[in-house]
Amino acid sequence: MRIKPSILWVSVALLLILLLETTGMDLPVQDLFFQFDSHQWRIDKDDPFWRAIFYTGAKRTVALVAILTLLTLLHSWKFKTRIHLRRKLILLLVTLIVVPGTISGLKNISNVHCPWSLTRYGGDLPHVPFLATNPNDFPAKRPGKCFPAGHPSGGFAFMSLFFLLPGAWRWVGLGTGITLGWIMGLYQMMKGAHYLSHVIVSMLLAWLLIEGIVLLFEKYWPERGKTPHTPVT
Template sequence: MNNHFWYKHLGLPLLCSILLFSAIAYWQLDISLANYVYIMEGRQWLYKDHWFFSTVLHTDARNLMISLLLIVFISFISSFFIPQLLPFRKAIVYLLLSTTLSALLITTSKHFSQIDCPWDLVNYGGKLPFISYFHARPEWMPDAQCFPAGHASAGYAWFGLYFLALKYCPQWKWLILGSILCLGLLFGAVQQLRGAHFISHDLATLTICWLTALLLYPLFFSGKVNRLITPFLNRKPLKHS
């Protein structure tokens, strides 16, 4: 991986992420956007329990993404029995690992962040005061697990597909990247309309998922795969007796 690759895929995106976080904090865009949405919905979270938003675009969409991940896992297992899948095993393992690790990092971060959802705050019909990222959370307040955004990761966790396209079919990379971004933005917007997240929650998820897929990419495709992993990735499918 040359310097241009790291500038384009690490330096520039990380700079954009820092600038966006800074803008959100400086202009209090989390509160401003949430206020606008809350007022627009009649000072209630109109879509919190709406069947299309809570069931189709949240529960069903999440289950669909889990099903797709299960297909990737089955493809990995099948590569040990189907010779035609052997050339794709490295790509399958990379996608499986980047997607799963992204989701795990988001889930783990939620347990330690102690950030509330908008719908829990007194300004939006809840019972808790707003505590910014830079202030200590009072001991009397219950645990919170709303940061980063979990549902948006169902889209952003698939950034690995972009890097696979970069490696194998670069003519498709921008279409794939755009599709993943749109999917993540859709899932993020759904939760913001339901009062589940602020915009910074989704930006954090996007950043974590991008960095996860990016940092795993050289391990698999720059000739520096761990020696313990290489024989495993190249193991031929089992022969039937």
């Protein structure tokens, strides 16, 4: 299958970000969100107002859009809506499920702890870069589940609108997904749940997953008038 140039560029960027994360360059950025004099984050993770808007509310919004997409899809079959619309609805639904699900799954096995767990920010754990081995006296018995950023991936999943909307609107769709993802990601950073690199990696992985899904659709279910990609020989 032919690989789009953007996938290659995003893959290179992703590797660079992973290398930056291993150097500890996240820490100076994260320091901006921690008030060392009061030992508090810019946003209290238990503050019900901000949590209702940027965490619970954001997650429910993504779920609501997915449910509405599914209902619209079922409605389209009932009334024999044109197949190209059903294709777009299925693609959107798949991305809204696969992108957050995959990134959250990776988060659960990466064994990277959140900033709020570090002694630097009032926690009880030393900073261990991604892919580094924990020291023998590492105090944590619980695995870390903070890399990549799972919460913003729900917003970044909407970058798939780039492939679904016509003309110049596709850039509006892309901007919507990026904006939503970063709003959710910055909220997580400001309460100590993620580093900058965690959110960037989440965005890049989301884009890779979206393009992979789109390529599969183009190969096995091309739009009318288009031919699927052929293998490179």
